[in-house]
Amino acid sequence: MADSDKIAIVTGAARGIGLEIVRELLAAGMTVVGVDLNAELLEKLPEALGNPGDKLETRALNVTDPDGFTALVEEVADKHERIDVLVNNAGITRDGLLMRMTDEDWNLVLNVNLTSAFIGTRAVCRYMVRQKSGSIVNMASYSGLEGNRGQANYSASKAGMIGLTKTTAKELAGKNVRCNAVAPGFIQTEMTDVLPQQAKDMALAQIPLKRFGQPADIAHAVAFLASDASAYITGQVLSVDGGMHT
Numbered sequence: 001m002a003d004s005d006k007i008a009i010v011t012g013a014a015r016g017i018g019l020e021i022v023r024e025l026l027a028a029g030m031t032v033v034g035v036d037l038n039a040e041l042l043e044k045l046p047e048a049l050g051n052p053g054d055k056l057e058t059r060a061l062n063v064t065d066p067d068g069f070t071a072l073v074e075e076v077a078d079k080h081e082r083i084d085v086l087v088n089n090a091g092i093t094r095d096g097l098l099m100r101m102t103d104e105d106w107n108l109v110l111n112v113n114l115t116s117a118f119i120g121t122r123a124v125c126r127y128m129v130r131q132k133s134g135s136i137v138n139m140a141s142y143s144g145l146e147g148n149r150g151q152a153n154y155s156a157s158k159a160g161m162i163g164l165t166k167t168t169a170k171e172l173a174g175k176n177v178r179c180n181a182v183a184p185g186f187i188q189t190e191m192t193d194v195l196p197q198q199a200k201d202m203a204l205a206q207i208p209l210k211r212f213g214q215p216a217d218i219a220h221a222v223a224f225l226a227s228d229a230s231a232y233i234t235g236q237v238l239s240v241d242g243g244m245h246t
């Protein structure tokens with residue numbers, strides 16, 4: 001199947017890294033369904049991407065809603081008669097030191113960042129297994145590989161993403177369905193813009209390539225893992241972090 005005939009779903013598509021992922025997949029010719037909780041921002045997505053017409057569809061959805069996410073996948077599969085790519089990108093932070101972290105902040109981050117990826121993967125893999133092809137890309141993080149002070153919930157969710165990725169890869173490889181993760185380092189988005197300057201300075205000092213990443217740096221890696229250019233790669237975690245994790 002040529003990339004230009006593929007159908008992709010991207011979560012957390014309305015801004016930041018997700019928006020750039022949508023841009024890259026559209027550039028590869030794919031039809032993309034962009035999903036996000038923020039309906040208002042999502043409405044502006046076509047314009048932000050130069051009005052790609054029928055190639056871009058948008059759906060407002062909370063990816064932690066199992067019925068809603070599963071129904072969305074079914075709807076996309078019914079309409080297009082296939083699903084080739086799922087990018088589980090939606091994610092949030094609720095940072096705080098472990099000893100003061102509330103149950104609510106723990107559960108929310110685990111639900112949005114990790115459980116949603118399980119729900120989406122379970123839903124798409126039915127179709128991918130049947131068509132004997134597919135690529136799932138999960139958004140992990142440097143924090144999931146290394147841990148990070150103040151991010152017990154977030155780093156656990158991202159480490160969980162890596163476990164989910166490797167197990168999905170092993171379970172589905174026999175059906176030619178691949179699953180990989182991308183582990184970004186510090187990327188300039190609205191998620192990181194809110195950090196205090198001191199935290200940004202400390203982060204920069206740890207990056208061998210001496211700059212923060214841009215959303216497009218991540219989107220290029222995701223587009224590669226989504227496409228047939230990576231047909232022999234599965235179960236991997238690709239760090240895109242300026243050389244922090246080696």
Ligand code: NAI
Nearest residue numbers: 012016017036037062063089090091141184186187189191
């Ligand atoms: P962002 O905050 O700019 O964008 C996240 C998007 O996800 C937003 O549009 C938001 O509305 C959406 N979203 C949040 N909860 C949702 C839900 N329950 N259902 C549907 N959509 C939801 O974040 P950014 O920086 O673009 O991050 C994207 C992914 O990359 C996240 O998984 C994040 O953890 C990961 N990441 C980001 C890094 C960074 O430095 N910015 C570093 C490592 C990983």
